[in-house]
Amino acid sequence: MSYMVELINLVKKFGNIVAVNGLNLEINKGEIFALLGPNGAGKTTTVRMIMGLLKPTRGKIFVDGIDISKNLSEAKKRIGYVPQFFSLYEDLTVLENLYFFGKIYDLPKNVINERIRELLEAVNLREHKDKLAGNLSGGLKRRLSFAVALLHDPKLLILDEPTAGIDPPLRRAFWKMFKALRNEGKTILVTTHYMDETEHADRIGLISRGQLVAIGTPTEIKRKVFDGDLIRIVFRGGKILTELNAPWLVRLLRRENTANGEQEVVLIVKELASVLPKIPIVLKKLGFEPILIEPVSVTLEDAFIALTSGGEINVGEIIRGYW
Amino acid sequence: MWERLSAVIGKEWRQLIRDKRTIALVIALPLTVMTIFGLAYSGDMTGVKIALAIEDDGPLSSVIISEIFNSRVFDVVYIVDSFDEAKYLVEQAEVKGAIVIPAGFSTDIANLGIGSMYLILDGSWFNLPSAMQAEANRIISDVSDKIALSLSVQRGYSQPVSITLYSIWIHGSLKVIDIIGPTVMGIMVQQVPMTLAAISIVREREKGTLEKLLTTPMTRFDLIIGKLIPFAVVGVIIGISELFMVTAVFGAINRGTPLDVLITSLALALAALSLGLLFSVISRNQLQTMQISTFMLIVSFLFSGFLLPIEGMKNEIRFIVYVIPLYYFYQAIIGITIRGVSIIDVIEPILSLFLYALIFLVLSMALMSKRIG
Numbered sequence: 001m002s003y004m005v006e007l008i009n010l011v012k013k014f015g016n017i018v019a020v021n022g023l024n025l026e027i028n029k030g031e032i033f034a035l036l037g038p039n040g041a042g043k044t045t046t047v048r049m050i051m052g053l054l055k056p057t058r059g060k061i062f063v064d065g066i067d068i069s070k071n072l073s074e075a076k077k078r079i080g081y082v083p084q085f086f087s088l089y090e091d092l093t094v095l096e097n098l099y100f101f102g103k104i105y106d107l108p109k110n111v112i113n114e115r116i117r118e119l120l121e122a123v124n125l126r127e128h129k130d131k132l133a134g135n136l137s138g139g140l141k142r143r144l145s146f147a148v149a150l151l152h153d154p155k156l157l158i159l160d161e162p163t164a165g166i167d168p169p170l171r172r173a174f175w176k177m178f179k180a181l182r183n184e185g186k187t188i189l190v191t192t193h194y195m196d197e198t199e200h201a202d203r204i205g206l207i208s209r210g211q212l213v214a215i216g217t218p219t220e221i222k223r224k225v226f227d228g229d230l231i232r233i234v235f236r237g238g239k240i241l242t243e244l245n246a247p248w249l250v251r252l253l254r255r256e257n258t259a260n261g262e263q264e265v266v267l268i269v270k271e272l273a274s275v276l277p278k279i280p281i282v283l284k285k286l287g288f289e290p291i292l293i294e295p296v297s298v299t300l301e302d303a304f305i306a307l308t309s310g311g312e313i314n315v316g317e318i319i320r321g322y323w
Numbered sequence: 324m325w326e327r328l329s330a331v332i333g334k335e336w337r338q339l340i341r342d343k344r345t346i347a348l349v350i351a352l353p354l355t356v357m358t359i360f361g362l363a364y365s366g367d368m369t370g371v372k373i374a375l376a377i378e379d380d381g382p383l384s385s386v387i388i389s390e391i392f393n394s395r396v397f398d399v400v401y402i403v404d405s406f407d408e409a410k411y412l413v414e415q416a417e418v419k420g421a422i423v424i425p426a427g428f429s430t431d432i433a434n435l436g437i438g439s440m441y442l443i444l445d446g447s448w449f450n451l452p453s454a455m456q457a458e459a460n461r462i463i464s465d466v467s468d469k470i471a472l473s474l475s476v477q478r479g480y481s482q483p484v485s486i487t488l489y490s491i492w493i494h495g496s497l498k499v500i501d502i503i504g505p506t507v508m509g510i511m512v513q514q515v516p517m518t519l520a521a522i523s524i525v526r527e528r529e530k531g532t533l534e535k536l537l538t539t540p541m542t543r544f545d546l547i548i549g550k551l552i553p554f555a556v557v558g559v560i561i562g563i564s565e566l567f568m569v570t571a572v573f574g575a576i577n578r579g580t581p582l583d584v585l586i587t588s589l590a591l592a593l594a595a596l597s598l599g600l601l602f603s604v605i606s607r608n609q610l611q612t613m614q615i616s617t618f619m620l621i622v623s624f625l626f627s628g629f630l631l632p633i634e635g636m637k638n639e640i641r642f643i644v645y646v647i648p649l650y651y652f653y654q655a656i657i658g659i660t661i662r663g664v665s666i667i668d669v670i671e672p673i674l675s676l677f678l679y680a681l682i683f684l685v686l687s688m689a690l691m692s693k694r695i696g
Contacts, residue, residue, distance in 0.1 A: 051538045073540055087535035104539045148535075 003062070004029045004156050004187040005050060010059035012045050012210075019045040021210035023059070027189055027203075029155075032182050034201035035191040036304065042210035043191040044084060047160050050189075051081050064155060077105075080149030084160040086141045090134025094125055094144055097133055098151065105152040112151075119147040123177075139170045146177070157181060158189045163197060175200040195304045206307055213307045222298045225307065226250070229272035230296035233279065234264045235288040241265060246282060248275045263288075266296060344607060348614040356621050363640040364631065367395060368454050371634045374401035374421040376409035381429020387440075387466050391422060396458040396634075406441065413443045413493050416662060419634075420444045420455045432470060438486045446494040447661040449502045451632045456490060463488055494661055497576070504575035505584075505660045506629040508565035509652040512588050513595040514620055516558035520599030521612040523550050524691070529608060543688045551596050551684070558592025559585060578663030586666055587655050590676035594648035597683035604691045623649040651675045 005027040012020040020042040027033045035043050048054040050061055052072040061068045063075040088097045095116065102112035120126045123143040128136060133144060142162060149157060157178075163171045175197060178188050182202070190201065198204045199218050206214040206221060214224050223229060228250040235241075241263055244252055250268040258264050269275040272295050283290045340346050375391060377384060391397055400418060403409050409421035423441035432438040442459045444452040463486045471484040524546070527533040536546065566584050569575045577584070598619070606612040624630055627649040633641060644650040651672035658669040666673065 053534060053537055076538060076540055079538070081535070081538045083531065083534050083538075085531045087531040089532060090530075101539065104536075104541050104545075106540065 002029065003027060004064055005033075005189060006060075006062040007046070007050075008060040008062075010046065010049065010061065011057045012042070012049060012054060013057045019210055020049070020056075023207070023210065023212055025205055025212060025215070027187060029187050030182060030185055031202040032178050032188045032190065032200070034198040034204045035189065035207055036193065036195065036198050036204050037191075037207035038193055041207045043193075043207060044160055045210075046207070047081075047158055047189070047191055050158065051079065052076065077152065078155045080152065080154035080157045082142075082145045082149045082157075082159040082162055084164070086133075086145065088133050088141075088144060088148060091132060093132055094120075094129045094136070097144065098148060101148045102151050107152060115151050115153070116147075119150055122150075123147045139166060142166065142170075142174070146174075150181075154186070156187045156189065160191050161193070162190060163192060163194060171197060206304065208307070214303075221307075222303045225298060225303045226253075226268045228268040228270050229275075230298060231267045231269055231272065231275070231279065232264065232292070232294050232296050233267065233283070233290065234258070234262055234292040235283055235290045236260075236262050237287060237289045241286070241288070244282075246278075248278065262291065342608075342610075345610055345614070348611055352614060352618045356618065356625070359622070359640065359643065360625055363626065363636040363643070366637045368458075368632065368635045369395050369638065370398045371396055371420070371451065371455060371458075371632075372400045372418045373397050373455070374403055374409045374412045374418045375399045376403045376406055376421060376423040378405060378426040379424045379428035381427075381433075383429040383432050383438075383470055384424045386469060387424060387462070390462050390466050390469075394458060394462060396454070397422075406443075410443055410491075410493070413445050414662075416445065416447075416658060418445075419448055419451055422459060432484055432486070433474070436471075436474075436482055436484050438484070439489060440486060441489050441491055443491045443493065444495070446492050446497045447502060447657050448632065449499075449629060451634065452490075452492075454632065454635070456488075459488055497661065500569065500573055501576045501661060502657070503629070504569035504573065505566070505577075505656045506627075506649070506653050508562060508569055508588075509591055509649050509656060510620070510623060511565055512558050512562045512591050513623060513649050513652070514616065515561055516554045516592050517595040517599035517602075517619065518613070518616045519554050519557065520550060520596045521602040521606070521616050522609055523554075524600065524603035525606045525609055525612050543691050547600055547684060547688050547691070550600065551593070554596050554599075555589065555592045558596065559589050562588025562592070575660075577660045579659030580665075583659050583666040584656070587652060587659060587669075587673060590655075590673045590680075591648055591652040593680035594651070594676040594683070597680040597687065598648065600687040601683050601690070604687045619647075623647050626650075627653055629653045648676060648679060651679070 003026045005025070007023050007025040010020055010023040010025075011018070023042070023046060035046065037043050045054060049056050050063065050068070052068055052075070064078050066075045066078075068075045089100070092100065098116045098119070099112060102115065107115070120129055123146055125140065125143055125147060128140060133141065136144065146159075146162075149159075163174055166174070171194075178190065179200070182188055192198060201218065203215065203217055204221050205212055214221050216224065230253070240257075241255060244267070248270050250270060253266040253268055255263065255265045276293065276295070279293050280290050339349075375388065377388065392399060401409075401412055403412070406423045406425070409423055412418050413421050421443040423443065425439065425441065428438050428440070440459075440463065442456065444455060446452060467484045467486050471482055474482040474484065524533070527536065563581070563585060566577065566581070566588075570577045599616070602612050602615045606615065622643075626636070626643050627647045628644060629649070633644055636644075654672040655666075655669040655676075658664045659666065
């Protein structure tokens with residue numbers, strides 16, 4: 001009962017196409033969870049099933065402990081939903097849209113007024129409140145959608161591709177807002193296909209072909225690709241380094257001779273932070289003179305491609321820039 | 324230039340045939356209309372409800388009576404003793420017309436070879452009186468020959484018989500606008516709100532607003548009834564303004580009270596709206612709903628009885644009038660504006676419209692999916 005969202009063996013078929021294929025997922029209360037995957041991976045289908053918009057072919061969905069197949073209306077009250085595409089009334093003004101949805105959620109009039117005042121402030125829409133929603137720019141429309149989704153003060157906010165087609169500064173602002181909402185105690189489920197922004201999430205679920213490929217914090221996900229962190233070392237002197245024995249080493253990934261008799265290696269280590277200070281000592285013991293020791297930053301994009309391309313990890317591709 | 328033109332033609336053609344449901348409608352609707360029309364109107368007129376007044380008790384009237392009973396056109400639903408009773412039945416719209424065989428008919432024919440009969444016609448049924456006159460004249464001509472023949476045989480010499488048919492009109496001074504005007508008003512009251520309703524839900528579906536709505540606590544009842552009420556107001560406004568135009572501007576008769584017309588319009592608007600909402604619920608895009616609305620317009624013109632009499636439709640096809648809201652409206656509005664009766668006297672078709680609305684609203688709510696897939 002401690003999960004905000006729990007998906008159990010969720011399956012959705014459209015005719016012969018299996019969009020979601022046995023998805024198991026738990027989203028904790030009070031975290032920002034990013035459901036990351038390429039287009040067509042099943043993100044929107046999953047979200048729509050959580051919202052009760054699509055009926056699962058098989059499986060169970062619990063929202064805040066409520067089985068949505070039994071009590072969808074109770075679950076709906078706990079969720080604020082921002083669909084992928086703008087879905088408010090373009091021929092109503094910003095305020096009219098807010099009032100309409102406030103009433104649909106059965107909020108008392110004074111609460112509606114109070115919430116609208118707060119939210120217009122929070123999403124910076126006050127000066128646009130009397131404009132027709134259809135005349136707003138893409139970014140302002142998204143902000144209005146957030147405001148509407150937050151009107152009834154839901155415990156869970158579900159946003160389907162909220163940052164698609166949005167410029168980087170605004171994306172950053174949105175993530176700042178997600179964090180602020182999380183700090184207020186809300187749970188946030190975001191789907192996206194932008195790898196970089198999921199660095200801001202507390203946890204990431206990587207989904208591909210309707211299945212969960214990896215789940216964890218951003219660091220855990222990156223680590224999963226190589227079973228550890230990458231370190232690049234350039235050093236001089238001594239014999240050729242072909243073997244290295246250390247308890248913290250996962251394996252030696254690459255070795256190459258470079259100009260000036262220098263050698264360069266890439267190591268996979270268990271945990272970067274604790275290993276980094278030990279490396280100069282080890283090298284000196286072996287008679288090498290370290291020139292450069294630096295962590296190789298595996299981007300989430302690398303991890304994403306590696307994990308979704310059917311398990312084939314192309315190391316050369318990932319560390320190409322360093323050789 | 325030719326390349327570009329052919330590119331546009333090719334694109335349009337592909338788009339047209341790509342959506343199977345739409346193409347099915349585009350082809351099926353005209354064919355369906357013609358099929359129903361052909362099935363309905365390819366036969367003779369039948370079952371025109373009339374009263375028969377027999378004032379003459381002589382032997383010759385029985386020839387006429389049996390001929391009238393044999394007529395497929397006339398359906399004698401009342402037999403009365405006097406002209407006045409027959410006239411009363413026509414005035415009350417219990418029958419569409421009446422045939423009167425006056426007192427002394429048999430003696431006049433036997434003695435003089437000349438007789439007269441009366442045909443009482445209700446002028447408020449557009450197109451029907453002329454058909455009744457034609458049938459009555461056919462009967463009289465047949466009967467005259469028969470009587471002439473039998474008299475000649477009896478008497479041994481040729482006895483010409485001439486029967487004159489006098490038409491007596493109830494609401495006889497009506498102009499086309501008096502009869503058709505209120506029904507054209509009905510077409511507007513039916514079509515405009517119906518089309519608004521038909522587009523409304525499918526538009527929410529196309530625009531994506533339905534996806535958001537369906538994730539809120541809003542119920543199907545909220546959505547359907549919430550859409551119904553403003554559109555019904557539009558329907559009533561159309562009804563009242565059309566009534567004003569057709570009476571005040573174009574001089575059509577209105578013997579009813581504005582309130583009665585308003586209630587009748589409201590009943591029609593509600594029925595049409597419920598049908599429109601059903602179309603909206605089952606359609607996938609606006610093009611489809613527009614096709615169905617157009618179909619309803621054509622069908623209403625052809626099969627609601629106001630342009631072409633229902634009596635001209637084959638019996639097996641007549642059920643179609645019961646799914647057309649305009650049919651009930653026509654039955655009621657003619658009573659109110661032309662006969663000048665109160666709404667209570669035409670409550671049956673009006674209640675039918677309310678019942679119609681209820682049935683289709685419940686059906687719309689039942690068929691409306693709360694999902695988007």
